[in-house]
Amino acid sequence: MASVTLHGIGKSFGDTEVLSQVDLEVADREFLVFVGPSGCGKSTLLRIIAGLEEASGGDVLIGGQRVNDRSPRDREIAMVFQDYALYPHMTVEENMSFGLRLRGLPQGEIRARVSQAAGILQIMPLLKRTPRQLSGGQRQRVAIGRAIVRKPKVFLFDEPLSNLDAKLREEMRVEIAKLHQKLRTTVIYVTHDQIEAMTLANRIAILNKGRLQQVGAPEEVFGQPANTFVAGFIGSPTMNFVDGAIEANGTGAIFRAKTLCLNIPGDAAAHGASVILGIRPDHVWVSALEEGQAAQGIVADVEVVELLGSKKNLHLLIGDTRLLASVDASIPVRAGDSVSVRLKTGAIRLFDKASGNRL
Amino acid sequence: MVERRAPNLRGLVIHGLILFACLVCVFPLLRIFSVSLRPGDRIISTDLALIPAGASFAAYGKVLKQTNFLLWLWNSLVITVTTSIIGVSLASTAAYAFSRFRFPGSKLGLALLLGTQMIPAGMLILPLFLMIMRLHLTNTYLGMVIAYSVSSLPFSIWILKGYYDTIPRSLEEAALVDGTDHFGAFLRIVLPLSMPALSIAFLFNFTQAWNEYLVARVILTNSLMYTWPLGLFGLQGQYLTQWGMFSASALLVTIPVLGVFLYSSKWLISGLTLGGVKG
Ligand SMILES: Nc1ncnc2c1ncn2[C@@H]1O[C@H](COP(=O)(O)OP(=O)(O)O)[C@@H](O)[C@H]1O
Ligand SMILES: [Mg+2]
Numbered sequence: 001m002a003s004v005t006l007h008g009i010g011k012s013f014g015d016t017e018v019l020s021q022v023d024l025e026v027a028d029r030e031f032l033v034f035v036g037p038s039g040c041g042k043s044t045l046l047r048i049i050a051g052l053e054e055a056s057g058g059d060v061l062i063g064g065q066r067v068n069d070r071s072p073r074d075r076e077i078a079m080v081f082q083d084y085a086l087y088p089h090m091t092v093e094e095n096m097s098f099g100l101r102l103r104g105l106p107q108g109e110i111r112a113r114v115s116q117a118a119g120i121l122q123i124m125p126l127l128k129r130t131p132r133q134l135s136g137g138q139r140q141r142v143a144i145g146r147a148i149v150r151k152p153k154v155f156l157f158d159e160p161l162s163n164l165d166a167k168l169r170e171e172m173r174v175e176i177a178k179l180h181q182k183l184r185t186t187v188i189y190v191t192h193d194q195i196e197a198m199t200l201a202n203r204i205a206i207l208n209k210g211r212l213q214q215v216g217a218p219e220e221v222f223g224q225p226a227n228t229f230v231a232g233f234i235g236s237p238t239m240n241f242v243d244g245a246i247e248a249n250g251t252g253a254i255f256r257a258k259t260l261c262l263n264i265p266g267d268a269a270a271h272g273a274s275v276i277l278g279i280r281p282d283h284v285w286v287s288a289l290e291e292g293q294a295a296q297g298i299v300a301d302v303e304v305v306e307l308l309g310s311k312k313n314l315h316l317l318i319g320d321t322r323l324l325a326s327v328d329a330s331i332p333v334r335a336g337d338s339v340s341v342r343l344k345t346g347a348i349r350l351f352d353k354a355s356g357n358r359l
Numbered sequence: 360m361v362e363r364r365a366p367n368l369r370g371l372v373i374h375g376l377i378l379f380a381c382l383v384c385v386f387p388l389l390r391i392f393s394v395s396l397r398p399g400d401r402i403i404s405t406d407l408a409l410i411p412a413g414a415s416f417a418a419y420g421k422v423l424k425q426t427n428f429l430l431w432l433w434n435s436l437v438i439t440v441t442t443s444i445i446g447v448s449l450a451s452t453a454a455y456a457f458s459r460f461r462f463p464g465s466k467l468g469l470a471l472l473l474g475t476q477m478i479p480a481g482m483l484i485l486p487l488f489l490m491i492m493r494l495h496l497t498n499t500y501l502g503m504v505i506a507y508s509v510s511s512l513p514f515s516i517w518i519l520k521g522y523y524d525t526i527p528r529s530l531e532e533a534a535l536v537d538g539t540d541h542f543g544a545f546l547r548i549v550l551p552l553s554m555p556a557l558s559i560a561f562l563f564n565f566t567q568a569w570n571e572y573l574v575a576r577v578i579l580t581n582s583l584m585y586t587w588p589l590g591l592f593g594l595q596g597q598y599l600t601q602w603g604m605f606s607a608s609a610l611l612v613t614i615p616v617l618g619v620f621l622y623s624s625k626w627l628i629s630g631l632t633l634g635g636v637k638g
Pocket of ligand 1 (some may be wrong): 013018036037038039040041042043044045
């Protein structure tokens with residue numbers, strides 16, 4: 001068991017800087033997920049922790065010990081690779097016991113650990129097969145098994161589910177969550193899939209272009225995103241963003257966009273500031289216009305309706321401002337209708353237009 | 360999956376052609392065999408029978424008893440096996456460096472290796488001889504091994520580098536995390552997976568060294584150090600060429616090569632493909 005600490009990690013490949021000033025503390029037994037778009041440096045960061053890549057600057061600490069100069073095998077970590085990286089010329093059993101044999105554990109101990117891990121992962125019947133004879137999901141289990149027999153201080157996962165089909169991915173996601181509950185080992189998990197991040201993580205670290213954007217519990221990064229990038233990356237469907245400015249309105253403040261004007265909470269301190277208003281599609285409330293009645297709130301045209309089962313997505317147009325609303329499928333709205341729209345005031349997030357940071 | 364289909368015309372034609380090609384290849388061998396069985400007075404006969412009248416293995420006996428054939432065979436074997444082992448060891452490690460590491464001159468190095476293959480072998484004999492002579496290694500196994508293993512090296516390196524390039528790095532990285540060092544990952548993961556390419560390189564080294572004549576001709580002058588090709592050509596034409604003995608020994612020397620080929624075919628078609636990665 002061990003914590004992992006990153007101090008000012010930076011990494012450049014030649015002239016391209018792929019990571020800069022990453023500071024992070026991963027607590028003992030924590031499940032931390034690095035999430036971010038493809039190419040943002042997640043794998044590089046994980047490989048630096050593993051010792052497979054050398055940081056250009058900064059320190060990596062595992063269990064309080066600086067490990068910059070230790071080779072991967074001396075860091076007491078185990079890693080599950082995106083392509084599983086099972087040794088093709090070894091059976092499942094040999095794959096799983098490889099690390100233990102290298103460390104010279106006694107035969108009995110090796111056998112006990114392998115069969116225990118195989119039991120947990122339900123791969124007992126596969127032990128004598130070679131990786132070629134396994135399905136994708138089975139390979140995934142073996143790769144995880146190879147990691148857990150080692151009883152490492154830290155597990156590192158690099159997009160372990162990205163090669164599986166959707167259904168299997170969901171299954172394995174639950175299995176990994178259960179496994180963490182059972183083993184209580186520190187896990188650092190990399191994914192580009194924010195749903196995986198939200199469901200698995202104790203804390204999420206969001207990376208963009210090699211910089212840490214925010215670190216926090218799933219509810220926190222979802223509810224209190226630090227900036228527009230986090231707000232847009234976390235949550236599905238994506239948060240709506242509307243450009244506008246804040247104006248004073250007596251004692252309160254209003255948000256004014258080209259075709260939209262809203263009362264917003266707070267005072268008019270930020271008077272005149274250019275801002276971006278963010279609102280999640282779940283918090284855009286839509287009701288049908290009553291015949292002959294003056295519209296309450298804002299009137300919008302429904303451009304497209306996407307039915308997703310119990311929910312449906314309404315693509316709304318208010319003047320030339322586009323807004324996505326996620327509503328109950330039972331609400332009788334069709335493309336071409338005009339609807340009345342209200343925003344849940346408490347769910348509105350305002351971001352500084354220039355920096356993108358939340359106000 | 361192999362699909363079994365009823366034979367069609369195309370298949371028949373193809374098989375016919377293959378069969379014909381096989382016959383063309385095998386026929387000279389059969390003739391040599393036939394000649395080796397002929398009694399001494401019938402060598403120049405135009406008889407086409409595979410087993411000639413009065414066939415005997417006398418020529419084989421004469422080769423083994425009256426010449427240094429076994430000694431030449433031994434010389435060849437020592438030189439060839441050592442060459443192949445050293446050649447493949449050097450090539451496998453050099454190719455690994457070319458495949459996995461970027462170092463100054465790696466591209467140029469590869470290009471130069473290929474470049475050496477463009478120079479006709481005959482042009483290399485004199486410089487090679489001069490080097491071996493200055494090293495005082497003429498008439499030695501070591502001299503021959505050096506000469507042979509370096510000349511096969513470029514080809515072996517290219518073959519192996521190409522193969523290593525197809526092995527995902529993540530396998531070695533997994534081994535590093537699991538507890539090997541770099542060399543351990545190479546030894547335990549990369550080498551076993553490269554058996555098909557290693558056996559091709561080994562066969563190439565082996566056949567090159569086994570059959571080589573010109574370089575041996577200039578480096579070996581002592582008939583006790585002769586490799587079999589030198590010895591065999593010595594049987595030619597002192598007074599008259601001993602065609603029977605010549606054919607018999609020609610057949611005998613194919614046996615080791617045949618053995619090596621049959622043995623390594625198991626690796627060539629072993630299909631140790633990289634099924635362990637991806638789904
Ligand atoms: N060995 C390397 N040499 C040069 N550039 C690299 C190397 N490895 C990664 N990169 C670059 O670093 C960036 C981050 O890569 P990576 O960490 O793999 O991203 P992610 O895992 O988030 O998709 C990418 O732009 C990639 O092209
Ligand atoms: Mg990656």
